[in-house]
Amino acid sequence: MFKGGHGALDEYYVPQVANHGVLKYPHRMNLLAFCRSEDLRRRFVKAETTLFKVRYDDDMGKDRDAFLDSRDFNWTSVGPEEQRQYKTEFEAAYPVSKPEPDRPSEKYYKVKWTRVPDLVERRKVFLKGGWAYVPSREQSSIVFQEYETHLERALEITARLLPRLDEDTRLLPILNNLSQGFLAGVSSEWSNALGSTNTDEIRAEMIDDMAKKHFPLCMRTLHESLQRDNHLKHFGRLQYGLFLKVVLGLSVEEAVTFWRKSFSRITDDKFNKEYKYNIRHSYGLEGKRANYPAKSCLQILTGGPSEYGCPYRTFSPENLQAALLSSYSQQGLRSADLPEIMAAVKSSHFHVACTRVFEITHSASVKKGDGVGGGESVTHPNQYAARSIELEKAAKEAMDVE
Amino acid sequence: MPSAEIDVSPEVMLTFYRRLYPFKSIFNWLNHEHAPSRLFTHREFAFTLQGDVYLRYQSFNNADELKRQVCQLNPTRFEIGPVYSARPRDKKTIRAGALSPQQRELVFDIDMTDYDLIRTCCKDAGICKKCWGFIAAAVHVIDSAIRDEFGYEKLIWVYSGRRGIHLWISDREAMELTDQQRKSLVGWLTAIYPTAKESSKKLNFRSGGKLPPSLLNALQYLKTIFGELILSEQDCFGSEEGYEDLLQYISDSRTVESLRTKWENSPSRSSEDKWNDLLRMASARPNLMPTLEDIIIQYTYPRLDAEVSKHRNHLLKAPFCIHPKTGRVCVPLDVASIDKFDPEGVPTVGQLLQELDAIGREEGATISHSDWEKTSLKPYVDLLDKHSQSLMDEVRKEKRKTDISW
Ligand code: SF4
Ligand SMILES: [Zn+2]
Numbered sequence: 001m002f003k004g005g006h007g008a009l010d011e012y013y014v015p016q017v018a019n020h021g022v023l024k025y026p027h028r029m030n031l032l033a034f035c036r037s038e039d040l041r042r043r044f045v046k047a048e049t050t051l052f053k054v055r056y057d058d059d060m061g062k063d064r065d066a067f068l069d070s071r072d073f074n075w076t077s078v079g080p081e082e083q084r085q086y087k088t089e090f091e092a093a094y095p096v097s098k099p100e101p102d103r104p105s106e107k108y109y110k111v112k113w114t115r116v117p118d119l120v121e122r123r124k125v126f127l128k129g130g131w132a133y134v135p136s137r138e139q140s141s142i143v144f145q146e147y148e149t150h151l152e153r154a155l156e157i158t159a160r161l162l163p164r165l166d167e168d169t170r171l172l173p174i175l176n177n178l179s180q181g182f183l184a185g186v187s188s189e190w191s192n193a194l195g196s197t198n199t200d201e202i203r204a205e206m207i208d209d210m211a212k213k214h215f216p217l218c219m220r221t222l223h224e225s226l227q228r229d230n231h232l233k234h235f236g237r238l239q240y241g242l243f244l245k246v247v248l249g250l251s252v253e254e255a256v257t258f259w260r261k262s263f264s265r266i267t268d269d270k271f272n273k274e275y276k277y278n279i280r281h282s283y284g285l286e287g288k289r290a291n292y293p294a295k296s297c298l299q300i301l302t303g304g305p306s307e308y309g310c311p312y313r314t315f316s317p318e319n320l321q322a323a324l325l326s327s328y329s330q331q332g333l334r335s336a337d338l339p340e341i342m343a344a345v346k347s348s349h350f351h352v353a354c355t356r357v358f359e360i361t362h363s364a365s366v367k368k369g370d371g372v373g374g375g376e377s378v379t380h381p382n383q384y385a386a387r388s389i390e391l392e393k394a395a396k397e398a399m400d401v402e
Numbered sequence: 403m404p405s406a407e408i409d410v411s412p413e414v415m416l417t418f419y420r421r422l423y424p425f426k427s428i429f430n431w432l433n434h435e436h437a438p439s440r441l442f443t444h445r446e447f448a449f450t451l452q453g454d455v456y457l458r459y460q461s462f463n464n465a466d467e468l469k470r471q472v473c474q475l476n477p478t479r480f481e482i483g484p485v486y487s488a489r490p491r492d493k494k495t496i497r498a499g500a501l502s503p504q505q506r507e508l509v510f511d512i513d514m515t516d517y518d519l520i521r522t523c524c525k526d527a528g529i530c531k532k533c534w535g536f537i538a539a540a541v542h543v544i545d546s547a548i549r550d551e552f553g554y555e556k557l558i559w560v561y562s563g564r565r566g567i568h569l570w571i572s573d574r575e576a577m578e579l580t581d582q583q584r585k586s587l588v589g590w591l592t593a594i595y596p597t598a599k600e601s602s603k604k605l606n607f608r609s610g611g612k613l614p615p616s617l618l619n620a621l622q623y624l625k626t627i628f629g630e631l632i633l634s635e636q637d638c639f640g641s642e643e644g645y646e647d648l649l650q651y652i653s654d655s656r657t658v659e660s661l662r663t664k665w666e667n668s669p670s671r672s673s674e675d676k677w678n679d680l681l682r683m684a685s686a687r688p689n690l691m692p693t694l695e696d697i698i699i700q701y702t703y704p705r706l707d708a709e710v711s712k713h714r715n716h717l718l719k720a721p722f723c724i725h726p727k728t729g730r731v732c733v734p735l736d737v738a739s740i741d742k743f744d745p746e747g748v749p750t751v752g753q754l755l756q757e758l759d760a761i762g763r764e765e766g767a768t769i770s771h772s773d774w775e776k777t778s779l780k781p782y783v784d785l786l787d788k789h790s791q792s793l794m795d796e797v798r799k800e801k802r803k804t805d806i807s808w
Contacts, residue, residue: 092618095610113552114575114583121589123614130553130575 075143078108078133086126086133093126094135107136116142202248204258210248212330214388216354216381217311218300219243220327230265235308237275241282242294247382247389252283296380301350312350317342324357331361354378358388365391408729409752412452415724416476418751421758421773423472423722424783429465430790431558431721432482434572434797438464441505446483446490448717449475458717459490478726481717485577503714508554508576508584511718512540513566516705522636522644527727529565529745535631537567538740540704543620544569545737547591551616552576556796558789559740561748563725563732568718572793585712593617594705605651605696613695617703621695624702632673632701639673642666648676651697657683657690721786722779724751733782734789749778 083090090108110131119125119132119142126133134142202210211223222240226232232240241259244250250258256279260271301310311323321338337360344353355377359366371377372387433442447460447468457475462468472480484503488496514521514529514537523532541559548554548571556572579587593607607617632638639645645665649658661679665671671679684690710716723732729750735743757777774783 089615092612092615095612112575113587114579117583117586121586123590123616124609126615127551127590128553129550 075109075111078110089126108133109139202250204254207258214385216384219381221311226262239295239308243381246294247385255279294382310350312345312353328361333360351377362391410724410726410729412476414751419472422754424774425465425469427783427786431786434793441485444485444489448481449477450479451477459493461490479723480720482720483717484714505577506714508571509718510569511707511710512537513707531744532635534745539627539702541740543704556793559735560721561733561735563730564728581713588708588711592706593703605700607696607699624698628698628702633677637673639676652693734785754779
């Protein structure tokens, strides 16, 4: 759909975009979905930049270096020899308010001066031969700034191209869906608040049962492959780990237990060395201590490698139907329900399909059209699961009263 | 009645364009290679015709077309603009907005006007060897900053025909700078705001008490010319007005008072004497030292006409045009001999035509289109040709590189 035809967009977007692991610009699809109003653009840029900062500050040093070194960013770290050569100039250009003699000398990066015009204009940088030398303490803010500016420009350019794309009737519903979902997603309704509604302590051994009862297909898929293979790759771990943490309020101790049990084929030693840190990190207990938000449908739908994407979008029709039946027939999903679900998938209404599955599997208390409450459709896996847990609780309480 | 030297009548101009103007050299310089490219064909030329009619959005396929049009319209001068996304001459027939500036030499304009408040030798339109010293100092500072700090190498300086100088930078990256980047670069190079003269007398070059490295570099050089230019030649602090100007930059009122008393009582003290008085005071009060450095910068640092450099679509007079008031040719200059340059020694169009006449009488009337070779225009054209050659070498080198990589 994006190949051919709309060459201008490709021309702008592709050559200038660096994709390195998790550090990357958002998918073009998102640009299309969010370029269409000033407000959407602003909110999208803010959310994506925040996400980028989180990823940037994360401990994936290799991704970061690859991103910085890429053709588009082109930051080169300054070698020790050059660092010695320009010592006085650095000191003059970047005065330190309180010199600390014991402090190891600061690391510098260089980048073409044209990338940091603001610093140049204010003479806040040391320039040599067309390169701007920037101390690491100033670098990240520049990278963020650049990321944001680039995104804004990409959105504006996309907006200018959109009138032509609007004619494509297949595309428009997807775009509408994406942008709607996004607005719900960033309002942080699902990323923080719901985790804390769940006061009963969840223990590692309860997760398998909860997954079967409450998880949307994306998380079910991750759960199942973890149980089957006793392993999940990095992105899968990150995604599933954050989901469990936020939606279930899984404590860090229980999380470690859960992952330890699931990774049954590796030794304690390897687990402690390679995984424990990351789990603790995702809880903000190591590294930057950031509190990471779990991914929204929008992010799952459009970003990242497809094996961790939204199954409604990435699975072939046959596989999807098989997965739906095996995952949800216990909750009441029948093959007679499939045509309706598959129709939504076929017209690229992935949220709608997922929402319909929710309604069917919660038919005791949810009517068709109720969605995940108030007629809303699914925009976040956390929302899906949280609502499911809530319904179960309400049902239990109703029985207690009786 | 104007003398023959500054005769710029239409007949004189036409002969000049027909026989002397180096169109081929201008083409090579703008185009970077022999075969016409967008750098030339999509380039805007603007003509100022007799009677000040201004004709914009002209463009040409090659040097001959340009020459034909120039000879036909016989403008008093013409200007060079940016390379557009389409041919400027198609402006009327293409979609609105389809004509946008893409590339342009990075240009600078330094003009004596901005020094009027400090120079003492000439006034208004006048210029002499003495006040050329300000321009020469500016050229040295800008030239080395552009090369050393920004890494550009393809610079050519062109005398503006009266009392200023233009710089054209043709490095590929410089050609492609956006307006925003140009503005930033100009910001980096701007320290003096001549028009702000009345509003604020505070010198403000420092952050945290230190000069940024760029100004530090400039200062090293400016220190070496300050004595001769400001103290001896211009005698800037000789008059009361002059030394009052100096005193206002000193914030310590006790110092100011004692100097003023001293200088009022002995009006014969030269600028050099007065500067020495100040130096002596500073040796007792080290915190005055930065002020002295700032004063040196204030009096000698380049004063740029920033607007010229900031926008890709700014038009700038083509080299080798004739200045309509002086009759002088806008000749390219070599930085190495910029200090010795005498604006009054530049050939005028009248003088060149006389030279042609003299040759004509000797050799019989064989008119060729590179008659400039036989006149005193030659060294200046050679200078531009040499510069263009280095641009062409660069392009050829790049082409070879891509050939190999395929
Ligand atoms: S729609 Fe959202 S919650 Fe449902 S499967 Fe896809 S990503 Fe998961
Ligand atoms: Zn003078």
